[in-house]
Structure formats: C-alpha cells, structure tokens
Amino acid sequence: MKPYRAVVIGAGIIANTHLQTLHQNGRTELAAVADINRSRAEQLASNYAIAAYTDYKEMVAAERPDIAVITLPHFLHKEAAIWCARQGCHVLVEKPMAMNVQECFEINEAARSSGVTLAVGHMQRYYPAMVKAKQIIESGRLGRLIMMTERRWGDYFAVNRPAWFLNKAQSGGGIAINIGSHSVDKLQWLTSSRVTKVKASLTFFGERGDVEGSANLLMQTESSITANVALSGYHNVMMNEMDLLFTDGQLKLEGSHKLWIGDKIRKSLEPVELEGEPDAFQAQWDDLLNAIERGCEPGISGAYGQSIAEVVAAIYHSHESGAEQAVEGAGSSAV
Numbered sequence: 198m199k200p201y202r203a204v205v206i207g208a209g210i211i212a213n214t215h216l217q218t219l220h221q222n223g224r225t226e227l228a229a230v231a232d233i234n235r236s237r238a239e240q241l242a243s244n245y246a247i248a249a250y251t252d253y254k255e256m257v258a259a260e261r262p263d264i265a266v267i268t269l270p271h272f273l274h275k276e277a278a279i280w281c282a283r284q285g286c287h288v289l290v291e292k293p294m295a296m297n298v299q300e301c302f303e304i305n306e307a308a309r310s311s312g313v314t315l316a317v318g319h320m321q322r323y324y325p326a327m328v329k330a331k332q333i334i335e336s337g338r339l340g341r342l343i344m345m346t347e348r349r350w351g352d353y354f355a356v357n358r359p360a361w362f363l364n365k366a367q368s369g370g371g372i373a374i375n376i377g378s379h380s381v382d383k384l385q386w387l388t389s390s391r392v393t394k395v396k397a398s399l400t401f402f403g404e405r406g407d408v409e410g411s412a413n414l415l416m417q418t419e420s421s422i423t424a425n426v427a428l429s430g431y432h433n434v435m436m437n438e439m440d441l442l443f444t445d446g447q448l449k450l451e452g453s454h455k456l457w458i459g460d461k462i463r464k465s466l467e468p469v470e471l472e473g474e475p476d477a478f479q480a481q482w483d484d485l486l487n488a489i490e491r492g493c494e495p496g497i498s499g500a501y502g503q504s505i506a507e508v509v510a511a512i513y514h515s516h517e518s519g520a521e522q523a524v525e526g527a528g529s530s531a532v
C-alpha cells in the first residue's frame with residue numbers, strides 16, 4: 198500500500214518528536230516541514246533530508262500531503278486545522294485542540310464537511326503504563342475505582358519556555374489548559390466517563406506573562422469518580438505522580454513509564470510489567486493511520502478534544518466564580 202504523505206506545521210520544541218515519529222513509521226512518507234522562522238524550518242528539515250517552507254499554505258499546496266501535523270502555538274491551531282481540512286488533508290493537531298470550545302466546534306465542522314479525519318494530540322494515554330492501568334481498572338481485580346489524585350509540579354516559567362505560552366491571548370491560559378488538559382484526558386479515558394463538575398482554584402504569581410501558574414482542581418465524572426489534580430508551575434518543585442485508589446487496592450503511576458500495584462496479596466507496592474508499543478507518539482500516529490484506513494474515529498477525536506475544552510472552560514469559570522461549575526456539554530458526546 199502507498200505510504201501516507203505527511204507534513205509538519207511548526208518547527209518548535211515538540212516538532213522534532215513528530216518528525217522522528219513520522220520518519221520512523223513504516224506507513225508514512227515524511228515530505229516537508231514549515232515554520233515562519235526559516236532557520237528553524239531548515240534546521241529540522243536538514244535532519245531528515247526533506248523540504249523546508251516558511252509558509253505552511255504554500256507547503257500544503259506544493260506537497261499535497263495526505264496528513265498535516267499541527268505543532269503551532271494554541272492561537273493558530275484553529276486557522277491551520279480548518280485550512281488543512283479544507284485542502285482535504287487529515288489532521289493531527291497538538292493538544293489542546295484550540296483556545297476554547299467555540300474554536301473546537303468550528304474545527305470539527307470543517308473536518309466533518311471536508312470528510313477528513315482529525316485527531317488531537319493528547320498522547321499521554323498511549324504510554325504503556327497508562328494502557329496497563331486502564332486494563333487493570335477494567336478487569337475489576339482491584340475492585341471499584343473510587344478516586345484519582347495527580348500531582349504535576351515543575352517550573353512552568355522556565356526561561357526556555359516560548360513567550361506565547363505565558364500570554365493568555367496566544368495560549369488560552371497557563372498550566373490549567375496546557376498541563377491540565379492532559380489530566381482531564383487521562384481522567385476521562387481511564388474512567389470511560391466524562392467530567393461533569395469542577396471546582397478550581399488558580400494562582401497568578403508568575404514573574405512573566407498573565408497566565409495562571411498553579412491549579413488545584415477537584416473534578417467529578419458522570420460515573421461519580423472524583424479526582425484531585427494539583428498542578429504547580431512555580432520554582433524549585435518537581436513531581437509527576439498519579440494514584441488511582443480502589444475498594445481493594447491501589448495503582449501508582451510515577452512519571453510516564455512506571456506503574457506500581459498494591460492489593461490484598463502484596464504487603465507493599467510492587468512494579469507492574471509493561472507491554473506494547475513503548476513510544477507513545479508512534480502509538481498515537483498508528484491510531485490515526487488505522488482510523489483513516491478503517492474510516493472510523495481515532496482514539497482522540499475532535500469531538501473528544503472539544504469535551505476537554507469544555508472541562509477547561511469550566512475550570513476557568515469556577516475559579517472566577519469561586520463556585521463549583523457544571524461542565525457545559527457534558528453528556529452530549531461520548532468518551
């Protein structure tokens with residue numbers, strides 16, 4: 198079968214991971230990369246002996262790709278995703294899908310009316326540790342899942358973070374939309390259940406920009422599982438852990454690659470052996486190719502990406518109102 202011709206739009210920090218993924222994928226022909234910053238585009242293109250462009254529209258017109266990967270700042274996701282869809286390209290757009298729910302809606306309309314497949318890059322669910330955790334939840338061997346707690350702490354205001362991330366007009370917000378959207382995805386995916394209610398408390402103590410630097414989130418799913426997600430982006434803090442607590446045991450995820458289990462036969466937490474595709478970006482890409490081939494929705498569809506934007510909107514509303522916020526649209530789309 199002919200390989201899928203693919204391009205990458207944006208040659209910033211995460212772009213090389215996508216380029217490498219596409220380059221290594223047996224069903225893909227990596228064609229070109231574009232960035233308004235010529236030297237970034239040329240530098241990355243030279244690593245893979247592909248073409249470099251400074252105008253992504255010109256690139257798509259010239260290269261006629263089957264799929265475009267969008268790794269642009271958040272405020273440009275909508276424009277690029279809609280434009281690519283209208284050119285007949287399938288799209289993988291990095292997370293968060295867009296700045297807000299309305300933008301997600303418009304992207305989904307464009308993908309639907311153009312008949313293309315669109316996936317959103319919430320790739321953390323493809324980590325083997327996450328896949329295994331979901332299998333264990335669904336097996337019922339630890340009883341009923343009661344709650345999730347997640348702690349992600351790290352320097353959000355580090356000097357090497359591109360400035361647009363810290364400008365709300367270009368990013369849509371700070372740690373809550375950027376890191377919190379991964380947390381919402383994991384909660385919804387692991388529990389196969391949408392978040393329906395949120396109580397959020399944010400702080401704005403970053404020395405640069407106008408976005409929140411911490412978020413304390415209490416969320417509830419439609420299956421009545423509660424989650425407490427603590428995100429802190431201030432200085433000299435380090436943590437990346439998630440605990441899943443059941444009626445008969447516990448799972449602990451340390452970083453992205455270590456899973457521990459506690460149950461009635463073990464005296465202490467023990468490591469769980471992991472299987473499957475170790476590269477989450479490769480697994481995400483294969484999921485999109487399979488969806489295109491089979492004519493079905495990818496694991497992380499545009500409708501699902503919009504469901505995350507709906508929770509993120511509730512997070513910001515809850516912080517502003519000081520009250521618990523119902524998630525608009527919850528119940529209207531499947532997880």
Ligand SMILES: NC(=O)c1ccc[n+]([C@@H]2O[C@H](COP(=O)([O-])OP(=O)(O)OC[C@H]3O[C@@H](n4cnc5c(N)ncnc54)[C@H](O)[C@@H]3O)[C@@H](O)[C@H]2O)c1
Binds near residue numbers: 209237267269293
């Ligand atoms: N999945 C993950 O784990 C993960 C990790 C990092 C970033 N991301 C997401 O990836 C996206 C990009 O993040 P990043 O850290 O790579 O940002 P970045 O700022 O490093 O890269 C963005 C690039 O887009 C380019 N650009 C801006 N306007 C352009 C235009 N009109 N045409 C072409 N290029 C343009 C910039 O010059 C820059 O090189 C964001 O959505 C971010 O949230 C995801």
